[in-house]
Amino acid sequence: MDPGAPSLWLDEAPATRLRALDTGTHAFDAVVVGLGITGVVAALELAEAGLSVLGIDAHGLGWGASARSGGFLLVEHAIEYPARRARFGADRMRTIIEMARSTHALVESRFAKAAEHKRCGSLILPMDDDAEEQQTLAEAARLLAEDGVPCTTGVERDDLRGFAPGMSIPEDGEVHPGKLLAAVGAEAAAAGATLRQALATEIHPKQRLITTPHATISYGVAIIAVNAWTRRLLPDVDIEPQRAQMLATRPVAPVRTLEPVCYGCWGYDYFRQRDDGRMLVGGRRHRHRDDESTEESTTTRPVQDDLERYLERHLSAFGPFEIEARWSGTMGFSPDELPFWHALCDYEDNPSTHVLGGMTGHGMGLGAVCGQTIARSTHCELSDTERRRLDLLDAKRLR
Ligand SMILES: Cc1cc2nc3c(=O)[nH]c(=O)nc-3n(C[C@H](O)[C@H](O)[C@H](O)COP(=O)(O)OP(=O)(O)OC[C@H]3O[C@@H](n4cnc5c(N)ncnc54)[C@H](O)[C@@H]3O)c2cc1C
Structure with missing residues (x-):
């Protein structure tokens, strides 16, 4: 997986670079694979909940789509609203709007200065x-x-x-997406998360194991947030790179x-x-x-x-x-252009590996809240608002 030339944003945010994961075996309560905006916010949420967290990315924080994006934080794809509302219904659109607003509020309340938010x-x-x-x-x-x-x-x-x-x-x-990713990563690290560069080559949900070329990682829960590259790890997941x-x-x-x-x-x-x-x-x-x-x-x-x-x-x-x-x-398009999530069970039939992606062209507006909500669903009771988000994200809608 070649990351391509860095964006202007990545050049201006050297703190998006990560140290390589140590060779050997590792065990963490929670592992996040893919540290774009979705994954890094999930890692922050899990670390702040007190879990031991490892986040890995093949390249660096936001080196996929996030820190190559325009950095627009939009409440919705305005011109597509009539078509999307006809397709998904007003209730679901209100949930999407709530999610985009929550993402914006999270960025504004915690990272406004560091991420040059306006x-x-x-x-x-x-x-x-x-x-x-x-x-x-x-x-x-x-x-x-x-x-x-x-x-x-x-x-x-x-x-x-x-x-x-x-x-x-x-x-x-708007934000500076490179600086936003660096700032969220710094907070996650300050909360105790270990963030490292490593390419996940295989995921074994049944055994709760992830392998990289030089390490094996066992976990309690995992969040797979590799978006456009999901099919490389999980060939049955329908996410199209664009x-x-x-x-x-x-x-x-x-x-x-x-x-x-x-x-x-x-x-x-x-x-x-x-x-x-x-x-x-x-x-x-x-x-x-x-x-x-x-x-x-x-x-x-x-x-x-x-x-x-x-x-x-x-x-x-x-x-x-x-x-x-x-x-x-590279963006990851879902079949209906809304993000989706589904959980894979381990040998004890616990849904411990959570696959989240398909952010399509709107992931800076939705990725953070998706990562946060899925991370919270693994360790605490969700509020009614969060449950509505989960219902919306549930990949069952695609069947
Ligand atoms: C040019 C461009 C402009 C855009 N402009 C906007 C915009 O203005 N506003 C907006 O809302 N959206 C925009 N988007 C879309 C938005 O960037 C994405 O939807 C969003 O960043 C997706 O975030 P993510 O965290 O889910 O995925 P990503 O940011 O792609 O993160 C996935 C991460 O997984 C890592 N990874 C992949 N495979 C592996 C593996 N096997 N092991 C370990 N790590 C792995 C990658 O290196 C990557 O860092 C734009 C996209 C592009 C490309």
């Missing part, structure tokens, strides 16, 4: 030549408001080109004039400006679907050229641009 709001922009997208966004605004998500429509900006008036959601926000690519420009002016994080073209494209004026752009996957259905972590010329054209076409008011960094990451 409630900057989001701006969803339909293309000016796509009447269907404009109508769908109007319907999304109506349904989101009905389900308790305040939003404002008709938002116009002179400095963004090629878009119809957009919709803003003030409660949305690559996404981004680029970042050099700072042109040390000011930020675009405050909200933005997305357009049915949510496929996204951009944000950093406080130093740098513009970050990602997306265009929908124009290169076959090539991007891969777990190969590398950037490609066609997508990167498309991202550069996007900058010039839509964001030229913020230029001229010079590209400073390019990267890719």
